[in-house]
Amino acid sequence: MTSQTTGTAPTAERRAHPLVRIEGLHKFFGDHHVLRGIDLTVNRGEVCVVVGPSGSGKSTVLRCVNQLETISAGRIFIGDELIGYREHGGRLHDLTPRQIAAQRREVGMVFQRFNLFPHMTALQNVIEAPVQVKGVKKGDAVKRAHELLDRVGLAERAGHYPSQLSGGQQQRVAIARALAMEPELMLFDEPTSALDPELVGDVLEVMKDLARSGMTMMVVTHEMGFAREVGDTLVFMDQGAVVESGHPREVLGNPKNPRTQEFLSKVL
Numbered sequence: 001m002t003s004q005t006t007g008t009a010p011t012a013e014r015r016a017h018p019l020v021r022i023e024g025l026h027k028f029f030g031d032h033h034v035l036r037g038i039d040l041t042v043n044r045g046e047v048c049v050v051v052g053p054s055g056s057g058k059s060t061v062l063r064c065v066n067q068l069e070t071i072s073a074g075r076i077f078i079g080d081e082l083i084g085y086r087e088h089g090g091r092l093h094d095l096t097p098r099q100i101a102a103q104r105r106e107v108g109m110v111f112q113r114f115n116l117f118p119h120m121t122a123l124q125n126v127i128e129a130p131v132q133v134k135g136v137k138k139g140d141a142v143k144r145a146h147e148l149l150d151r152v153g154l155a156e157r158a159g160h161y162p163s164q165l166s167g168g169q170q171q172r173v174a175i176a177r178a179l180a181m182e183p184e185l186m187l188f189d190e191p192t193s194a195l196d197p198e199l200v201g202d203v204l205e206v207m208k209d210l211a212r213s214g215m216t217m218m219v220v221t222h223e224m225g226f227a228r229e230v231g232d233t234l235v236f237m238d239q240g241a242v243v244e245s246g247h248p249r250e251v252l253g254n255p256k257n258p259r260t261q262e263f264l265s266k267v268l
């Protein structure tokens, strides 16, 4: 399929192919029932924007998808693969750490805090995982890293250390670093909310470019302009449940649930 790179495949064709399927996901932290039966599908090449009040469980959903948390009940599939488990004889068996690591390599994640390695240049940050984890030859990784830094508008900053870069530049390096592993899914958890307002735009532009290139993305953000422009679905969560979801224009323009209405009246 060329749709991943060209982004020109007919939408209907993509719609037929879910990449992420979350079914009946529950998560407890101790007695605290944080996710209460989440069902969510993200089709290949689509952008799913997740919004909701603080504590509603948005980050936890992304962290479950990326196996930074174990799940308490339910299933998550990426493509045809069950995440974290193997089904055999009607039972679920834990995957080995090695199998989990292999699944996690298919998913890139970008956090609110950029978490770059401070003692490495932008370039070194981007080549680290491909070389150390995937065994990519250093020369190939460097070539690719330059392409990726160029793509996020930082071709001139390859030799800079994180402390020499603005927050927005660091976040763009973090995006390039995630892309260097060639993930089939990218997760963003409030990637712009720690940034000074004037730095938000450049990061959003990189994310929009990525969305238009056909990357499948789940994005937790309060940037409703982003949702409207490139979102295929807007999911509103409250108290560990999906309260409302639909096309961003629909949900933003005509929210049906009172809780969605109340939330949007505060952020729009």
Ligand SMILES: Nc1ncnc2c1ncn2[C@@H]1O[C@H](COP(=O)(O)OP(=O)(O)OP(=O)(O)O)[C@@H](O)[C@H]1O
Residues within 6 Å of the ligand: 029, 032, 034, 052, 053, 054, 055, 056, 057, 058, 059, 060, 061
């Ligand atoms: N590791 C943890 N241990 C215990 N409770 C946790 C843990 N992580 C999250 N929680 C709780 O789970 C609930 C959902 O948290 P989560 O971080 O997913 O919310 P969120 O929607 O991302 O909020 P925010 O908008 O503030 O980032 C919160 O009540 C939080 O306190």
Ligand SMILES: [Mg+2]
Residues within 6 Å of the ligand: 058, 059, 060, 189
């Ligand atoms: Mg969060």
